Amino acid sequence: MTPPPARYATAATPPGPFTVVVTTGPDGGDVVLASGWTDDVGALLPVVHRSLRPNWVEHVDRLPVLDAVDAFFAGDVTAIDDVPVRQRSGPFLEDAWEVLRTVPAGEPDTYAAFAARCGRPAAVRAAANACARNAAALFVPCHRVLGSGGGLGGFRWGTAVKAQLLEHEARHAPVAAA
Known part of the structure; x- marks a missing residue:
């Protein structure tokens, strides 16, 4: 087709x-x-x-x-959450991209925590690969995953862009109800 x-x-x-x-x-x-x-x-x-x-x-x-x-x-960091996205790959990557959409703005995961969130805690490299192969940057927020040591890790569009996105989200993230 x-x-x-x-x-x-x-x-x-x-x-x-x-x-x-x-x-x-x-x-x-x-x-x-x-x-x-x-x-x-x-x-x-x-x-x-x-x-x-x-x-x-x-x-x-x-x-x-x-x-x-x-x-x-403009500050509504949740505005991207419901934008429809279509990506295709194997089952793990497709599931991982859906899981990426659940990482809250202002609360980044490490690659290890993201792997665990995906249900495969030992699959840290596979989780990093899901971020690297994400075609829909921002809408599938792979920028919200950091290196296990807290460093930025990689980002297709450059670590300066990733840092700017994370800083913006930290400033504007919704406050969780206590």
Whole structure:
């Protein structure tokens, strides 16, 4: 089955230009296939699973999903939580990406804690691989996973972007009820 065409748009964010690639979901709304801190859509398409990769993409000036990105950077760090995302891989990676969406803003996990959250505490490298292979940066918040020693670890879009995101979330994270 041939994937439907996709659309993309780029918005200015504090860490730099942020591009998002979307396709149409079953309900007619947009579903994120890939996103990241670049203004080059060509840097995003290779990370989309081949079964989801569009044959072509059309540039548009604005996508509704960018409203959630704007709200996130305006201080509503939960605005990205319900944005639909579609990624495909093996069962562990797909499950891990869903689990990543449960890591609260302002409360980052270590790779070891993330592996345990995924139900495989010994699979620290697999958990790190799930972060590295995540195509939908920000919406699947792999930036919320730190090295076991508390260091930043890696991030496809650079550790400076990761640090800026974590600092922003720490400042704006919702306060948990006591």
